[in-house]
Amino acid sequence: MNNLRRSTKLLLATVLLAGLGTASFAKERVYTWKLATTWGPTLSPFIDAPKNMAKMVKEMSNGRLVIRIDASNKHKSPFGVFDMVKGGQYDMAHTASYYWKGKDITLLPLTTMPFGMTAPEQYGWFYEGGGMELMQKAYSKHRMLSYPGGNTGNQMGGWFRKEIKTLDDLKGLKMRIPGFAGEVMAKLGLAVTNIAPGELYTSLERGGLDALEWVGPGMDIKMGFHKVAPYYYTGWHEPSTELQYLVNKKKFNKLPKDLQVILETAMRLSAYDMYIENYAMSAEAWSKIAKEYPNIKIKTFPKEIMDAIKKATKEIIAEKSEGNALLQEILASQNAFQAKARPWTIMSDFIYLKDNME
Amino acid sequence: MNNLRRSTKLLLATVLLAGLGTASFAKERVYTWKLATTWGPTLSPFIDAPKNMAKMVKEMSNGRLVIRIDASNKHKSPFGVFDMVKGGQYDMAHTASYYWKGKDITLLPLTTMPFGMTAPEQYGWFYEGGGMELMQKAYSKHRMLSYPGGNTGNQMGGWFRKEIKTLDDLKGLKMRIPGFAGEVMAKLGLAVTNIAPGELYTSLERGGLDALEWVGPGMDIKMGFHKVAPYYYTGWHEPSTELQYLVNKKKFNKLPKDLQVILETAMRLSAYDMYIENYAMSAEAWSKIAKEYPNIKIKTFPKEIMDAIKKATKEIIAEKSEGNALLQEILASQNAFQAKARPWTIMSDFIYLKDNME
Numbered sequence: 001m002n003n004l005r006r007s008t009k010l011l012l013a014t015v016l017l018a019g020l021g022t023a024s025f026a027k028e029r030v031y032t033w034k035l036a037t038t039w040g041p042t043l044s045p046f047i048d049a050p051k052n053m054a055k056m057v058k059e060m061s062n063g064r065l066v067i068r069i070d071a072s073n074k075h076k077s078p079f080g081v082f083d084m085v086k087g088g089q090y091d092m093a094h095t096a097s098y099y100w101k102g103k104d105i106t107l108l109p110l111t112t113m114p115f116g117m118t119a120p121e122q123y124g125w126f127y128e129g130g131g132m133e134l135m136q137k138a139y140s141k142h143r144m145l146s147y148p149g150g151n152t153g154n155q156m157g158g159w160f161r162k163e164i165k166t167l168d169d170l171k172g173l174k175m176r177i178p179g180f181a182g183e184v185m186a187k188l189g190l191a192v193t194n195i196a197p198g199e200l201y202t203s204l205e206r207g208g209l210d211a212l213e214w215v216g217p218g219m220d221i222k223m224g225f226h227k228v229a230p231y232y233y234t235g236w237h238e239p240s241t242e243l244q245y246l247v248n249k250k251k252f253n254k255l256p257k258d259l260q261v262i263l264e265t266a267m268r269l270s271a272y273d274m275y276i277e278n279y280a281m282s283a284e285a286w287s288k289i290a291k292e293y294p295n296i297k298i299k300t301f302p303k304e305i306m307d308a309i310k311k312a313t314k315e316i317i318a319e320k321s322e323g324n325a326l327l328q329e330i331l332a333s334q335n336a337f338q339a340k341a342r343p344w345t346i347m348s349d350f351i352y353l354k355d356n357m358e
Numbered sequence: 359m360n361n362l363r364r365s366t367k368l369l370l371a372t373v374l375l376a377g378l379g380t381a382s383f384a385k386e387r388v389y390t391w392k393l394a395t396t397w398g399p400t401l402s403p404f405i406d407a408p409k410n411m412a413k414m415v416k417e418m419s420n421g422r423l424v425i426r427i428d429a430s431n432k433h434k435s436p437f438g439v440f441d442m443v444k445g446g447q448y449d450m451a452h453t454a455s456y457y458w459k460g461k462d463i464t465l466l467p468l469t470t471m472p473f474g475m476t477a478p479e480q481y482g483w484f485y486e487g488g489g490m491e492l493m494q495k496a497y498s499k500h501r502m503l504s505y506p507g508g509n510t511g512n513q514m515g516g517w518f519r520k521e522i523k524t525l526d527d528l529k530g531l532k533m534r535i536p537g538f539a540g541e542v543m544a545k546l547g548l549a550v551t552n553i554a555p556g557e558l559y560t561s562l563e564r565g566g567l568d569a570l571e572w573v574g575p576g577m578d579i580k581m582g583f584h585k586v587a588p589y590y591y592t593g594w595h596e597p598s599t600e601l602q603y604l605v606n607k608k609k610f611n612k613l614p615k616d617l618q619v620i621l622e623t624a625m626r627l628s629a630y631d632m633y634i635e636n637y638a639m640s641a642e643a644w645s646k647i648a649k650e651y652p653n654i655k656i657k658t659f660p661k662e663i664m665d666a667i668k669k670a671t672k673e674i675i676a677e678k679s680e681g682n683a684l685l686q687e688i689l690a691s692q693n694a695f696q697a698k699a700r701p702w703t704i705m706s707d708f709i710y711l712k713d714n715m716e
Contacts, residue, residue, distance in 0.1 A: 059619040060418055115714060118707055119478070120511070120637045127631065128638035153478070154706035217702065234709045261417040262620075265627055272630040273485065279478045280486035282706070283699040290701065298705050300713060341641040343648065344575065345711065347656050348512035348640070349476055351592045353700075353708050355658060356473060 031255060033067045033091040036081040038099065041071035045218070045277040046243065049150035050094040053245075053270035060262045065255070067092070085246045086142050093246045094149055097135075098179055105320050106138045106327045108180060109334060110146070112241040114313045116334065119151050119240040119275055121341040126242075129337040134330050145252055147267045149243035150274025153282070157233035157301070158213035159204065159225040164233070164301060167308055176200060176212035180316070181237035187312040188305075197223075204228050213237070217289060218281030226289050226296055234300045236309060242271070389613060391425045391449040394439040396457065399429035403576070403635040404601065407508035408452040411603075411628035418620045423613070425450070443604045444500050451604040452507055455493075456537055463678050464496045464685045467692060468504065470513075470599040472539060472671045474692065477509050477598040477633055479699040484600075487695040492688050503610055505625045507601035508632030511640070515591035515659070516571035517562065517583040522591070525663055534558060534570040538674070539595035545670040546663075555581075562586050571595070575647060576639030584647050584654055592658045594667060600629070 035054070039046045047069075054067040070090070072078040081093035082100050097110035109116075117125060125131040126148055139146045158177065164170060171189040182192045195203055203209040205228040212229075214220045226232070245267050252260065289296060301309070321327045393412070397404045405427075412425040428448070430436040439451035440458050455468035467474075475483060483489040484506055497504045516535060522528060529547040540550045553561055561567040563586040570587075572578045584590070603625050610618065647654060659667070679685045 056619065056623055060616060060623060062616040118710070120634060121641075123634045124638040124641065127634055154710050156706075216706065234705060234713070236710070236713070239707075239710055258418060258420040261414065265414055265418060265623060269623055269627040269630070272627070276478060276481045276485055279699070279702070280482040283479075283482065283695075283702040286702050286705070287698045298709075300709060306713060337641075340645045341637070342711075344637070344641040344644050346715070347592060347644070348514070348574065349597075350708065350711050351656075351658060352476070352512050352594070352597055353703065355592070355594070355664060357704070 028064070030063065031065045031259065033065065033251070035067050035069050035092045035094060036075050036077075036084055036090040037069065037071050037093065038078045038081055038095040039071060040073055043219075045274050045281060046094075046150065047071060048277060049243065049270045049274040050245075052273060053266045056266040056269065057262055060266065061259055065259045065262065082142075082246065085144055085248050088248055088251070091248050091251045095244060095246060096149075096241070097146065097244045101180065104138075104142070106324060106330065108320070109327070109330050110135050110138065110242075110244065112238045113317075113331075113334065114181060114184065114237045114239075115310060116239050117338050117341065118345060119153050121338060121345060122151070122240045122242060123148070123272075124341055125334060125337040130333055131337075134326075134333055138326060138330065139246070140249075143249050145247040145249050147245040147247070147264065148271040149245045149267065150271045150278075151243070152215055152219075152238070152241040152278050153275060154216070155235045155238035155241055156213070156216050156220070157235045157237065158211050159220070159229035160211040160231040160233060160299075161204070161207070161229045162210070163231050163297075163299065164305065166302070167305055170305065173210045174208070176203075176209055177237075178213075181213065183316055184237070184309060184312045187316065188308055201225065201228070215241075216278070216282045217285035218278050218283075221285040221289060226293050230293075230296050231299050232296055234298065236301070236306065243274070245271075386422070388421065389423045389617065391423065391609070393425050393427050393450045393452060394433050394435075394442055394448040395427065395429050395451065396436045396439055396453040397429060398431055401577075403632050403639060404452075404508065405429060406635060407601065407628045407632040408603075410631060411624045414624040414627065415620055418624065419617055423617045423620065440500075440604065443502055443606050446606055446609070449606050449609045453602060453604060454507075454599070455504065455602045459538065462496075462500070464682060464688065466538060466678070467685070467688050468493050468496065468600075468602065470596045471675075471689075471692065472542065472595045472597075473668060474597055475696050475699065476703060477511050479696060479703060480509070480598045480600060481506070481630075482699055483692060483695040488691055489695075492684075492691055496684060496688065497604070498607075501607050503605040503607050505603040505605070505622070506629040507603045507625065508629045508636075509601070510573055510577075510596070510599040510636050511633060512574070513593045513596035513599055514571070514574050514578070515593045515595065516569050517578070517587035518569040518589040518591060518657075519562070519565070519587045520568070521589050521655075521657065522659060522663065524660070525666055528663065531568045532566070534561075534567055535595075536571075539571065541674055542595070542667060542670045545674065546666055559583065559586070574636070574640045575643035576636050576641075579643040579647060584651050588651075588654050589657050590654055592656065594659070594664065601632070 035050055037047060037050055050069050054069055057065050057067055079099060081095050084090045085093045097107045101108040135146050172191055174191045174193060175185060176193055176195050177185050178194055186192045200212055201224050204212055204225060214223060321331060393408055395405060395408060408427050412427055415423050415425055437457060439453050442448045443451045455465045459466040493504050530549055532549045532551060533543060534551055534553050535543050536552055544550045558570055559582050562570055562583060572581060679689060
């Protein structure tokens, strides 16, 4: 071996070492991920959360982690995203935990619960009250990680064509109200139905539906329900609906540490930001509705009805959590946190708002 | 030159090229920044916001942006941080905008205003209602950028040794209440004083002070005021106190784009997180105080007093904003946003809380 050949070998080894020294190989690799949403491509602000998240991730990682968003029009399976992430066809999803109560009832309370926490109370539970740990515990058997994905704040109780004065007014009432709240309302004697979003307005207008629940002014205004149902009831069933990111755990573990932190930071921020975006959208939309449709009345269910709803809620929760230790643990943790946080909520924001009403 | 010496030179050149090849020079450069806080090193949760922010930045940048936190015990100048960032001795600060009302009254309303917005309303104003743009406009003449830095939520009105029933009860009352709220209270006839934090407890205990305002249960509990002043008044003066990051604009502009986004993302997230941390701390602390000191009474000022406070607030704002077009623009923007957001706050969270009080 002559000196030149020897030094060439030395040189190649040095290039490799130099590469490792300035930046590891893993660090420079580009990761391309796919995210599936339960929502369509224009359902703002829901769709904005994963979009903003992916934008932040790309910029912060200098293009080393790129996340493609497939909305439901692309993958054609809004309620298949859980299985697609679990099975690894998608790396992550943007959805809501309570949609999976049929697969695993333990996941139900991770989105919201009737008569449960408000948004700051719930974020407090997630991040300061043990909620994140319980959420990972619930999702671990599905080989996924779960993170808050954006909050709608308090959801309205729904649009009603007629005023509701007694429990009897509810009997046989045809209402679109899905999920857990639908089970509660069914117990009160309503005819709970599910109708595709595109047909809701016409059904409500023509009396195929007497009432329906959607989200809040910010998202309801585009549906036009205020034009045909003048009673807008305040909410009880979803005081703080937190959407979720689901992430395939195996894929997450393969990311370098810095990209893991970038992804987690962007998800967490996009969730808070969606809460604020939706808050502002609802403020703007309600102001517009109230001006253009002064006939619309904000109503609260009478005490008789609220008591019946509370009773039915308690009974259904008791049924569902029977023999499910983890679900009981999650509910107990939420209730304990809420019991501590609520007095503070009352003495701070609530009394302040009360004393400043004109 | 023998072969060995030549190959060594070649080798050195190659190391340099290899470094440039895997990652550009600018990208790999390490930036070391210094941040000065107005607070001491243990004032939780205020100090947690910049600490968490710096930790996220370091991890997300893979050590390419490192921010050293100097608390006030280090730089010895809690109220000098504005000038130190403006002058470039520090790259950034964690402080509150309303401390600088003496330097520039335009900066006053960027933290909170009496009878102003709640936390989600205010974040809505910052991020969806033009607040961020107005904040940059206000800081541009100081050659700084400003970002939300963490929210205390609603602050309590203060600890009082005696119950306040009439306006006369306030005359001559010795109270520690700094800043704008202090000016308002002085107008109502209180003897507003400022006393070093370390002496507050003893002054209140011995009657050197009749009342004082601090933050809320989460931070107040460590001061022990509840042991000597049993009337805890609800807040009106700081419904949503947002701390601020100040960043030297020239230094910021020198950062590569990805580090700019990493820094902005981490600041924004640490602010929301501090709001939630403080919310949970207050919930926990109030639960403890209420249990251990059942004699403490939560009180609200009677309407006569609240009306006088509102009137004085309006008068002082009018005086201060006279001839200051930018301050007037900021106040008008805040008022307009609040007027739109408040009805939504009432019909969502407020009514929900009201209907679920036992």
